[in-house]
Amino acid sequence: MSKKDISDLISQMHSAVQSAKGSTAALSNNMLSPAAAPISAQQRSERATQLEIVNQLMLGVESRFGIKPGTLVERKLVRILKEMPISVLRDWVNSMGTCSSEHPEWQSLVENLTVHETYFCRDPDLMEMLGKEILPNLIAAREKNRQFQVWSGASSTGEEVYDLAFMCLRGLEKAGKARQQADGQVILDPGWSLFVMGSDVSNQALRTAREGVYGELGMGSFRNLPAHWKAMFQEVSLAPSNAMPGVRYHKVRDWVKNCVRFERFNLMNSRPPVQGMDLVFCRNVLIYFDDTVKKAVQTMLARSLSPGGVLVMGASVQMLVPEYFEQRLGNGGPWYVRNGVAV
Numbered sequence: 001m002s003k004k005d006i007s008d009l010i011s012q013m014h015s016a017v018q019s020a021k022g023s024t025a026a027l028s029n030n031m032l033s034p035a036a037a038p039i040s041a042q043q044r045s046e047r048a049t050q051l052e053i054v055n056q057l058m059l060g061v062e063s064r065f066g067i068k069p070g071t072l073v074e075r076k077l078v079r080i081l082k083e084m085p086i087s088v089l090r091d092w093v094n095s096m097g098t099c100s101s102e103h104p105e106w107q108s109l110v111e112n113l114t115v116h117e118t119y120f121c122r123d124p125d126l127m128e129m130l131g132k133e134i135l136p137n138l139i140a141a142r143e144k145n146r147q148f149q150v151w152s153g154a155s156s157t158g159e160e161v162y163d164l165a166f167m168c169l170r171g172l173e174k175a176g177k178a179r180q181q182a183d184g185q186v187i188l189d190p191g192w193s194l195f196v197m198g199s200d201v202s203n204q205a206l207r208t209a210r211e212g213v214y215g216e217l218g219m220g221s222f223r224n225l226p227a228h229w230k231a232m233f234q235e236v237s238l239a240p241s242n243a244m245p246g247v248r249y250h251k252v253r254d255w256v257k258n259c260v261r262f263e264r265f266n267l268m269n270s271r272p273p274v275q276g277m278d279l280v281f282c283r284n285v286l287i288y289f290d291d292t293v294k295k296a297v298q299t300m301l302a303r304s305l306s307p308g309g310v311l312v313m314g315a316s317v318q319m320l321v322p323e324y325f326e327q328r329l330g331n332g333g334p335w336y337v338r339n340g341v342a343v
Contacts, residue, residue: 049086050089053089054077054078056093057093064100064101065110065268066288066293067288101268110201110202118159118160118284120162120163120221120222122160122163125331125332126312127163129333130171130312130332131170131171131174134310134330135167135171136174136175138308139171142278146177146191147193147195148172148192148195149277149278150168150195150196150278151196151199151272151279151281152197152198152281153199153265153301154282154285155200155206156200156202156284157209159214161197161209161260164279168194168259169188169194172188173186178192185231186255196259196260197260198260198262199264199265199273200265206262206264210262212252213250213251215248216247216249216250217247222250232253232255232256234250235248235249235250235251268293272300273304276304277309278305278306278310280310280312281312283313283314286317294320298313299324302321302324302325302338302343307339307340310335310336311336313336315333315334319336324339324341325339
C-alpha cells in the first residue's frame with residue numbers, strides 16, 4: 001500500500017457519511033463503550049484486531065512523543081481512524097513503525113491528538129504570583145548582564161508565551177529597567193534585553209502562535225481578559241477568506257512580538273533547545289506523561305535553567321528530580337528554584 005498523508009485520511013474521515021455501514025464502522029462505534037450492544041463472533045474478532053492495532057499505534061505515539069496511553073487518547077485515535085478498513089489500517093500502522101517522529105504522518109497524527117485549547121491570562125493567581133513574587137527577584141539577579149531569558153516548553157497557540165512576554169516587560173518597567181509610554185508600550189532601558197521563546201510539537205499550533213492574531217470569540221483566547229492586558233493588542237481586519245463572519249480579530253503588538261520567538265521542539269529530546277534560562281514554564285502537558293517520561297523531561301528542563309532560575313509546572317505535577325531544585329509555594333501554586341547541582 002502506498003503511504004497516504006494522515007491529514008488526507010482525517011479529512012476523508014470527517015467528510016464520510018456518519019451512518020456508514022460495515023463491520024469496521026460498527027466495531028468502532030462499540031469500541032471502548034461501557035454499554036456496547038451484543039456483537040457477533042466476527043465483530044468480536046475484528047474488535048480485538050482493531051484494539052491490537054490501536055494499541056500498537058499508541059505505543060508508537062508514547063515512544064516518540066511521550067503521550068501515555070489512556071482512554072481519552074484512545075478515543076481520539078478511534079475517531080481519527082474508524083473509517084479505515086482494518087487491512088489498510090494494519091498496513092499503515094506497520095509502515096508508521098519504521099518512521100521517525102519527524103515524519104509528516106506522525107506530525108499530522110500528533111496534531112490531532114494534542115489539545116490546543118488555551119487563552120490569555122488563563123491562571124490569574126499564577127500571573128499575580130509571577131509579577132509579585134517571582135519576577136522581582138529574578139530581574140534583580142540580572143542587574144549585571146541585563147539579559148532576561150524565558151522559555152515556555154509547551155506553548156500551544158502562543159497565548160502563554162505572549163502572557164509571559166507582557167508580564168516580563170511590565171516587571172522590568174516596575175523594577176525601573178524600562179519605561180511605559182502613554183499608549184501602554186513598554187520600552188527597555190539601554191543595555192537591557194528580553195528574550196521569550198515558545199516551543200511546541202505541533203506545527204499547526206506554532207503557525208497560529210507566530211501570526212499572533214486571535215479572534216474575539218465567546219470561549220476563545222480573550223475570555224476573562226483583564227483590562228490592562230488589552231494594551232498589548234490592536235484590532236486588525238482580515239481577508240474574508242481568513243475570517244469568521246461577525247468576529248473581531250486582534251493582533252499582538254510589535255513591541256511584545258519583537259521579544260518573542262517560536263520553535264518546534266519535542267519534549268522527549270534530552271537536550272533543551274535553549275540554555276541559561278531565567279524562567280521556564282512547562283504547564284498543561286506533563287499530565288499526559290508517565291512518571292518515567294516526566295522525570296526525563298524535568299531533568300531536561302533543569303539543564304535549560306541557570307542556577308537561581310525558576311521552573312513553573314502545573315500545580316498537580318509532582319517534582320520527580322528534587323535534587324536539582326528548591327521548592328517555593330505561593331498563592332498561585334508551587335515553583336522551583338534551580339540549585340547549583342550539575343545535571
